[in-house]
Amino acid sequence: MYTKNLFAKCLSLILICFSCIQINGQVIITLASEDGTAVQPDSFYAYSSMGLIRAFSVNGNTISVEKDVRRIRVTARNHYPFDSIFNEDQMPGTKIVLTLKAKSLFMDEFIISTDKTPSRLSRSSVSVSVMKPYLINNKITSDISTALEQMPGVTISDGQVNIRNGSGWSYGAGSRVMVTLDELPMISPDAGQVQFGFLPVENLASVEVVKSAGSVLYGSSALNGVVNLRSAEPEKQANARVTGFTGFYDFPRRDSLRWNASRRGVHGTNGFWSQRIGNTGITAQWNALYDQGYRRNEYNHRARVGLRIKHTSAKIQGLNYGANTGVQQSNSGSFLLWESYARGYETFDSGFNYNKGFRLHIDPFAEWKRKKVTHKFQSRYLALENDATANNAGSDQSNGSSMLYAEYRMSRDFQHLSVTLGAAGMLAETHSPLFGGKQTAENRAAFFQAEYKRGRLQLSGGGRYETYAINDAVYTKPVFRAGVNYAAGRATFLRASAGQGFRFPSMAELFVTTSVGPLTVYSNPGLRPESGSNAELGLKQGYKIGGFKGFADVSLFQMTLTDMMEFSFGNWDPNTGIGLGFKSINVGVGKVSGFEFETMGEGKIGNTRWQLLGGYTYTQPRVINPDFIYARDSAGLQLNFVNTRNDTNNLMKYRFQHLVRADIQCGWKNLEFGLSYRYNSRMTNIDGAFTKGILAFFITGIQSSMDRLGSAHIFDARVSYKVSDRWKLNAQVTNLFNREFVGRPCDLRPPRSFQLQAVWTLR
Numbered sequence: 027m028y029t030k031n032l033f034a035k036c037l038s039l040i041l042i043c044f045s046c047i048q049i050n051g052q053v054i055i056t057l058a059s060e061d062g063t064a065v066q067p068d069s070f071y072a073y074s075s076m077g078l079i080r081a082f083s084v085n086g087n088t089i090s091v092e093k094d095v096r097r098i099r100v101t102a103r104n105h106y107p108f109d110s111i112f113n114e115d116q117m118p119g120t121k122i123v124l125t126l127k128a129k130s131l132f133m134d135e136f137i138i139s140t141d142k143t144p145s146r147l148s149r150s151s152v153s154v155s156v157m158k159p160y161l162i163n164n165k166i167t168s169d170i171s172t173a174l175e176q177m178p179g180v181t182i183s184d185g186q187v188n189i190r191n192g193s194g195w196s197y198g199a200g201s202r203v204m205v206t207l208d209e210l211p212m213i214s215p216d217a218g219q220v221q222f223g224f225l226p227v228e229n230l231a232s233v234e235v236v237k238s239a240g241s242v243l244y245g246s247s248a249l250n251g252v253v254n255l256r257s258a259e260p261e262k263q264a265n266a267r268v269t270g271f272t273g274f275y276d277f278p279r280r281d282s283l284r285w286n287a288s289r290r291g292v293h294g295t296n297g298f299w300s301q302r303i304g305n306t307g308i309t310a311q312w313n314a315l316y317d318q319g320y321r322r323n324e325y326n327h328r329a330r331v332g333l334r335i336k337h338t339s340a341k342i343q344g345l346n347y348g349a350n351t352g353v354q355q356s357n358s359g360s361f362l363l364w365e366s367y368a369r370g371y372e373t374f375d376s377g378f379n380y381n382k383g384f385r386l387h388i389d390p391f392a393e394w395k396r397k398k399v400t401h402k403f404q405s406r407y408l409a410l411e412n413d414a415t416a417n418n419a420g421s422d423q424s425n426g427s428s429m430l431y432a433e434y435r436m437s438r439d440f441q442h443l444s445v446t447l448g449a450a451g452m453l454a455e456t457h458s459p460l461f462g463g464k465q466t467a468e469n470r471a472a473f474f475q476a477e478y479k480r481g482r483l484q485l486s487g488g489g490r491y492e493t494y495a496i497n498d499a500v501y502t503k504p505v506f507r508a509g510v511n512y513a514a515g516r517a518t519f520l521r522a523s524a525g526q527g528f529r530f531p532s533m534a535e536l537f538v539t540t541s542v543g544p545l546t547v548y549s550n551p552g553l554r555p556e557s558g559s560n561a562e563l564g565l566k567q568g569y570k571i572g573g574f575k576g577f578a579d580v581s582l583f584q585m586t587l588t589d590m591m592e593f594s595f596g597n598w599d600p601n602t603g604i605g606l607g608f609k610s611i612n613v614g615v616g617k618v619s620g621f622e623f624e625t626m627g628e629g630k631i632g633n634t635r636w637q638l639l640g641g642y643t644y645t646q647p648r649v650i651n652p653d654f655i656y657a658r659d660s661a662g663l664q665l666n667f668v669n670t671r672n673d674t675n676n677l678m679k680y681r682f683q684h685l686v687r688a689d690i691q692c693g694w695k696n697l698e699f700g701l702s703y704r705y706n707s708r709m710t711n712i713d714g715a716f717t718k719g720i721l722a723f724f725i726t727g728i729q730s731s732m733d734r735l736g737s738a739h740i741f742d743a744r745v746s747y748k749v750s751d752r753w754k755l756n757a758q759v760t761n762l763f764n765r766e767f768v769g770r771p772c773d774l775r776p777p778r779s780f781q782l783q784a785v786w787t788l789r
Contacts, residue, residue: 576627
């Protein structure tokens with residue numbers, strides 16, 4: 027009996043072994059996506075009846091396995107993991123095609139900006155827009171600001187970001203939107219200017235725009251929102267991209283605008299190489315620009331290199347550390363005021379301001395991820411030097427500044443609750459005759475964030491207490507936020523949020539006195555911080571049309587700004603009594619109410635591939651008490667909104683009530699076509715000093731230009747052709763119909779331009 031049982035067991039074991047052998051010899055596995063896009067594996071595991079197969083080769087989306095296959099596990103970017111055990115009657119032979127299910131890239135997109143930890147876009151309690159790299163790469167841009175202008179609800183004027191009309195125009199000083207690179211601030215410590223020319227465009231994973239007060243986690247300057255650029259992480263396979271482009275500005279339509287005899291050129295290159303070698307990820311990147319400019323005395327020549335190293339410890343599980351650095355040299359000429367409407371591309375009195383600049387940032391970081399606790403330390407040293415010369419300023423324009431910022435966060439996960447605690451500190455100094463010598467600033471903050479998830483409900487809240495000191499002046503501010511997100515259906519998400527924000531005065535607003543032609547900007551050491559609150563209701567709805575997937579988002583919002591810091595015209599010279607110019611003043615309370623519709627999507631319809639980004643934003647930016655006397659100038663004149671505006675309505679100055687943004691791209695075989703559209707309605711209110719009085723006498727045509735050119739329909743068109751797996755050619759025309767338009771007074775925007783770009787990619 028024992029022998030019979032032993033024989034039966036052996037026979038069964040032999041039959042099981044034969045049944046497990048499904049494919050003999052080489053197996054060719056091809057990966058495909060349900061939406062027709064190319065798929066490359068991030069990880070691949072194959073198992074035979076004897077265990078894990080270690081001998082295989084990967085070539086693009088094709089994998090060759092040299093042994094018997096029983097089970098296959100594959101992960102790929104933007105697709106759900108594939109894991110399947112093949113039965114004997116399911117095996118198709120020695121050639122296998124695996125079709126992976128594509129994720130809804132926008133609903134399932136992971137974002138960082140709202141709570142500084144990875145979370146799904148669909149579960150955010152505030153409005154967040156995400157720009158994917160395809161838009162940056164295909165629009166042939168050397169400056170991220172040109173791509174940001176395509177985002178719904180976003181405008182940019184003189185390098186200042188404005189989200190949903192939360193800001194106006196402040197002559198380049200101060201910003202109500204915090205702009206960060208990998209969660210760390212990238213605005214100058216002196217004037218609070220965004221360093222757009224210093225930000226990389228060549229290797230970004232995404233750009234996230236938070237359209238709500240972000241001061242709880244990001245501190246001052248996040249009053250109107252946050253723009254966070256996320257760098258792409260290196261992978262095991264080497265990845266590289268090199269681009270070079272050339273182009274020129276077309277002549278404007280009006281002959282009076284043609285100050286140059288020949289068309290002005292613009293050329294540039296950028297690229298990166300990245301790879302994870304062992305436990306170390308390395309990314310090297312660069313960009314260079316030679317832009318002759320379309321206006322007299324304006325040009326931009328710059329070159330930047332950067333290096334990022336991230337090491338994973340082999341001894342301490344979950345520990346990553348490294349540093350990110352970038353350095354840039356530049357030579358530029360800037361433009362502020364035109365000579366006249368007829369000569370809109372020439373500077374006032376042929377004035378110029380030339381600048382040789384140096385930029386440097388060094389960012390050490392460390393992160394330790396344990397089972398339920400994560401510790402993260404980030405820091406940035408940012409240094410800026412500007413060697414400036416001018417022919418119309420009575421003082422030395424050169425300046426320099428530096429900032430040291432450090433932040434520590436600890437996150438702890440419980441069953442349904444995650445908590446983040448953190449502290450941040452900043453030291454900054456600036457030196458220049460413009461600032462009256464050396465000025466220093468110091469900032470300390472403590473913050474917390476909590477998130478509760480249970481079923482379809484997600485609650486979040488947090489607070490921050492901040493102390494900010496400039497020289498001997500000390501400011502303190504507590505702020506709080508709360509939000510809720512409810513998954514009403516499989517692809518339907520409701521949200522509501524309320525939050526507070528604040529902004530401390532920049533050193534430029536407090537101390538700088540300078541002039542450009544007849545326009546003088548005066549310092550205001552008594553300027554107070556501004557604060558605000560945001561409230562929003564929103565609905566995000568996913569949709570699918572054939573192979574096209576996306577979402578539609580509708581939101582109602584309201585922002586209240588208290589002690590608003592706005593530049594106001596008056597007689598500000600306390601010595602002579604005849605110093606006409608602008609000064610940053612606390613002008614009272616403003617309220618911005620409105621709604622926004624946004625849609626994003628991508629996918630395949632028939633044999634074509636589509637990508638879509640678009641939105642419409644409507645706002646009512648009103649001054650609450652237009653008769654409020656907020657200052658007296660040196661001549662004793664009482665200033666309020668009523669006697670400083672140029673119109674009779676109560677809309678805040680330098681705002682667009684209607685914003686429309688749309689970008690659509692279609693791909694067919696090796697061809698891709700793209701069309702962008704932007705519309706800003708006319709500014710109905712600006713400073714009356716530009717349209718009447720001494721400024722209007724010296725600088726003519728401002729009111730007529732705002733009436734004629736204040737609103738415009740601007741189209742950009744592009745086409746690309748994939749020559750091979752490595753090479754691609756792009757062509758682009760911006761301002762397709764060569765429309766004249768202005769973004770703010772005395773600022774005629776670029777005429778039509780043409781660009782041609784060649785792109786080489788390793789993957």
